[in-house]
Each structure stands twice: as structure tokens, then as C-alpha cells.
Amino acid sequence: MTVTLAIDCMGGDHGPSVTIPAALHFLRADRKARIILVGRTEAIEPHLGTALAEFGERLRVHRASEVVGMDEPPAQAMRSKKDSSMRVAVDLVKSGDAQAAVSAGNTGALMAISRFVLKTLPGIDRPAICSTLPTLRGQTHVLDLGANVDCSPEHLLQFAIMGAMLVAAVEHNERPSVGLLNIGEEEIKGNETVKQAGELLRKSGLNFYGNVEGNDIYKGTVDVVVCDGFVGNVALKTSEGLAQMLATFLREQFSRNWMTKLAAIFAMSALKGFKHKVDSRRYNGASLLGLRGVVVKSHGSADAFAFEQAIWRAAEAARNRLIERITERMERERSAA
């Protein structure tokens, strides 16, 4: 199915040197996709080579004169940079010229701009950020990861619906299991918000598993893990910190002396297999859910391989009717309530 994606070429730590090679590689692999590269034409052109000729109408460049800084306050980026590459990419989704936007820029600005331009879906109070994480069994989706620090039980229910519909869309799993992140499995555990969210989820039409604990994320106990943005952000960043520490320790041990360095060479295949399995680049691309359009946020430090994964996620979500699925499900839940 044809799909058109708007790429914010200027975002992220590396800008066009990463975003454009990723977009071109994607276009070669997905022959029904179209890409609109958004940004400063003088920054984009040097990275195009013969691509415009190669892809014809499947590739075009859309000029945007401004760039949102990685540390720029979201409100400022939104108000004063109406011609930023980020803003124009989202505008293209709003106008229907593209079905999804992908950016590696400033998360807060992307959320603020997306919310302002696209608006939230009916019944959704706040958009949420949803990431995919590797598990013992495959992968799981966790939301919210930092957009919302104070959530009501109703917000958590909305997150659950959005997360479940994302899994339905991109994994073709129509009844994904949903877990509520808590500090114990029993229904009486947790704070008031979580207990009430549990009540709402039990009454909902979702495939609600019940409470899950932090370790269930990586066990792969459920397809979707729901939590408020404060807890989700801490869980995600704690994981990043632990993974980095373990990688450092493993490297240190293998470079201790000539014996262990030799062992590292023997163990190369196993260590490479391990590295591939937990390569965070494969999971790059967080979905901004609850908006009237598909927006995917890449990690700012993404390389071309990682950024391309974010493009694939956007294409998958747009092709599999993510927005329509969330809208339909919200209507069903509201008419049942």
C-alpha cells in the first residue's frame, strides 16, 4: 500500500547526514513508499547524490527555513518557529500530503507542535509516548514514557486503549494483553490512581491481564504495559543506565589482560549475537499516540540504521490504520460506558 512519510531532516544530533541516508535506504527497501524530505534545501542537497533521479516522484524535498534546537523550550519552538522542519513535517500530515511524520528532534517540542497542529483524537485528553522494548519472549510496548507526569485513572485507561491499538496495527495481534504497572500483583496494591485505573481496565473491553511489576516488562508478560509518564520515564532511563553499566563492565572484563583479550576474539560470535539481540537501535522510534495523525520520535543520537527503524514504524502504523483503530475503539468504549 502506498504511504507518504514526511521526514524532519534537520532533527537529532546528526541532522541530514543521518536522516537522509536512512530515508533513501528505506525507499530502496519499500517500493510503495514515498518520502518528503523537510528542511533547509542547502543542508539536504549535498546528501542526495542521484537520489532524485533514482526515485522520481517517490522522493521530493520540501523547504523549511528554520530548525528547532535540541534544548529549545517547546513553547518557544512552537510560537516563534512556524517554518521549522519539525513544524512543516507535522503540517504535511495535517494537510494530508503525508500520512506520518518522523523526527529525531527535541521531544518536548515535537509533542507540543504535534498536539497543537494535529489535535488529539475524540475522547483522548492527552497524547502519550509509547516505546517498544525487547523481552525474553519478543517485544513489549510501554506507555506513557514521559509526556504526562500526573495522570488520572481515565488517562491510564486511554493510554491502554492507544497502546493496544498500536499493537493491533503493527503486530497484527487483535487482542493484545494489557498490564497495569504496579508494585504488586494483587488488586489492593498501589496508589489510589492505579487502583482506580485497574477498576476501569477490568470493566473495559480490552484484554486486561491485571497488575504487572517492573520485572514483567522484560519477561514479556504482556503486550502493552501502561503507567504514568513519571514512572515510565524512570523505568526506561533506569534500564538505559543499567544496560550501559553492564556493557561497560563486560568490556572491562574482556580487556583486563592478554588472556581475556584473546578470549574476546574466541567469543566474538557469541558476543556479537548478544549485542544484536539487545541492540537498542532495533527498537528505535517512539510513537506519539492519541493525535489525529501518525508521529514517530526517533532517539536524538540515532544513526542511519536506527533512524530507518523509526521510519519503518511510522510506515507500518500509517498503513495499518492506527488512527482509525484508536478512534473506533474509543467510540466503542465510550458507548459501552
Added chain:
Amino acid sequence: MTVTLAIDCMGGDHGPSVTIPAALHFLRADRKARIILVGRTEAIEPHLGTALAEFGERLRVHRASEVVGMDEPPAQAMRSKKDSSMRVAVDLVKSGDAQAAVSAGNTGALMAISRFVLKTLPGIDRPAICSTLPTLRGQTHVLDLGANVDCSPEHLLQFAIMGAMLVAAVEHNERPSVGLLNIGEEEIKGNETVKQAGELLRKSGLNFYGNVEGNDIYKGTVDVVVCDGFVGNVALKTSEGLAQMLATFLREQFSRNWMTKLAAIFAMSALKGFKHKVDSRRYNGASLLGLRGVVVKSHGSADAFAFEQAIWRAAEAARNRLIERITERMERERSAA
């Protein structure tokens, strides 16, 4: 310095077969310590061998006829089992016969019993659970880890004081740095509770670093990380889940075929070094802080090595005047406020 420790021999998944060997090994290493083994004499005696003769008055057995179940509701354990090994061990701290109690039993019951028997220190509203975690630079202390799911800014300040005094006592670091777990470094980040807690911490006499994020835990950015029990519990359990997943993947990769199995033998020294470095048993023993007595909770699944680490933590805290340090600091903060 002489110190007497009351050991709940019956707690944990393995009971006396783990707790008693650990206690005896500890007594051999620490020649100024005394131990009171608490529990059913018929369960304890088979594990003693010639220990009573070997240690003389440094070791005695204190009979307790009941055992708190690992899944028993805390309120029930407290009300109906007044002669449980857990309760009697804490009673011995209250009476002054012991300076600290160690248990691998049911966390909720241990907290409820300790709070009921020992009471909280002046100015402390709620006790908190504090664990030590390995970091890139050494170790850090995180609290609360699950005792308190709804915390006020004042509670978080109290946790910070208790955590800082624990580090002062056991690490002989008189000005430990304290970080407030948040979802960004800037003061404006986070929910209302955390923002107000930041204000209180800035005004306090503590060595307050400011906000830290999840990844700072394992970076070792600060000596003490403060958070509410919901967030702390999720961070800890998420870490456990991730570590288990990574260990499983590493094992899988090294047992893929005869080549990788051979590589594992070559890499044994490096892999063992890695395993030692991140061995969670070395960090076993969470402190129940804010009580009028030292109580240390061992992981339920601890083996003898791990349980002995919990005993060492209890001995260190008692010898280094933990309770007095928290009391003095609370007085100082309150007279300054």
C-alpha cells in the same frame, strides 16, 4: 566494638539451612559480634553442630514458637503471631538485648511489626526501605523502595535525611550527595510533589545535588537517590527484570553451538569477573530506616553468602550509630526550619 544481632532464623525461602550457616560464618569473621538465633529450637539445633561450644557466650538460641508465612498478610502476622521468630527478633532490639535484627521473611510483615514494636524516630512519619545498588563508580543507596506509595514532599525530605545518615554511618562519608529522582535535570521538571521536595531539599542542610534521572542511579552520580516507594519499586524490579533477561541472552549465545561453548570456556575468567562485579548477592540487605532500632531485610531467596551480607550491614549500621545519627540530624533540620 561489641554488637549483638538478633537473627530471624525461620524467614526466607530456605529458613535455618541458610540463616544459621550465614550467622556462624559471620561470627567466625567478626570476633567482637554476638548473635541470638531466634526461632523453633527443633529447627535450629540440627544446623548448629558444635557451634554453641565453639562460640560460647557469643552465640545463643532464643526460642520462638511461630513462623510468619512468606505470603501472610502483615496485619495478621502482627496481631495473631506474637511469638513468631520475626516478632521476637524485633522485640529483642526493643528490649535492648540486641542492637539490630535481620530477617529474610515477608517484607510487609517485617515493616508492620518493626513499626509497631519499635515505633518511628521523632519527626519521621513513615519508615522507608533503602537498598544498595552497584554503579559504575561504586555503589549508591536508593530509597524508598516500596514501603510508601503516596509520599508528600516532607516524606521525601525525611527519606533524604535517613538515606544520607545511613551512608554517613556505613561508608564513613559525612557529606554524602543526595539526588532527587525525577524525569529531567531542570528544577521545573516533574510532578508537584517532586518539585516541592526539591525546594525543601535545597533549603535543607544536606549536600543536595539536585534532580537526577533513572540512568544516574547506575552512573553513580550521587550517593543517595530519593524517590517515592512506587517509583523506587518499579525502578528496582525493572532493573531485576532487565538483568535477568540480559543474563539469559548471554547464556543462550554462549551455548548456541560447540564453537560458542568452547569460547565460553576460554572466556570463563572474564565472564566470572563480570558475574562477580554485578552479583546481586553482594548487595543483599535492605535497611528499614526511620525506626527506633536497626532492622535489615534480606532478600527471601538469599543463599548463605547473601544472607551474611545482610548481617554485615546490620552490624555496621548498629556499630556506627545509625539511629543516633538520624535522630540528631532530624533535630537539627527541625530547629533550622
